[in-house]
Amino acid sequence: MPDLATRARTLLDLHTAPEILVLANVWDVVSARVVAGTEGVRALATASHSVAATFGYADGENIPLDLHLDMVGRIVAAVDLPVTMDLEAGYGDPGETARRAIAVGVVGGNLEDGMRPLDDAVAAVEAVLAAGRDAGIAFVLNARTDAFLLAAPDADRGQLLAEAVRRGRAFLDAGAPVVFVPGVVAREEIAALVEGIGRGRVSLIAVPGKTPPARELQELGVARLSTGPFTQRVALTALQDATADLVAGGVLPAGTRLLN
Structure with a gap:
């Protein structure tokens, strides 16, 4: 496995490349190995929601940090790709x-x-x-603003956009390479975010049936697209559908592959 500084540099280069970085979030070792073994995958991202759900916890720093880090460490050890972790809000001490x-x-x-x-x-x-610098690496922070995610349903979208841009620019000024703005799926809002924050600086989450395709987001100037808990939900949907077919008298899907 490449050393820490090399992995960090690789991850940063992927965020600043002209091509959009697409990350299918993982939650355990087997999901990490399957995603890492998929052609075209260049890095991995963990999903805190999915890791917590794996152990029966609700999202939002309810899973103990020790347990969360133990799973992420297992994921890191199982693959050769750089791994970025969902730190949530930092568990009360983001630097530590x-x-x-x-x-x-x-x-x-x-x-x-x-x-x-x-x-x-x-x-x-x-x-x-600063924690990254102390460790001798260029830690790739995907600084998230919840301007849209925590807003009231009837909030003015223009005001939310202005606040997301204000916060995003402040995070960039502080040294973050990209700004994550969940809750935005409309093309016109995405374009306005990119205009306000900068091309190659905006990170989004793919929402099933709502977010434009990655190739269109690349054209709009988006730097990164991740999936959050949705990849785990894809897997669980397949599991539930297969179970329903089986107990109804059917068979397991014929296209099932040997992935573990």
């Missing part, structure tokens, strides 16, 4: 959480702002990046 993640081999991460006061959110970004 990032240091612990780096210690298990993680070279990038998401960090939620939770719509905290901007100065506090920027300080959290700076703490995570």
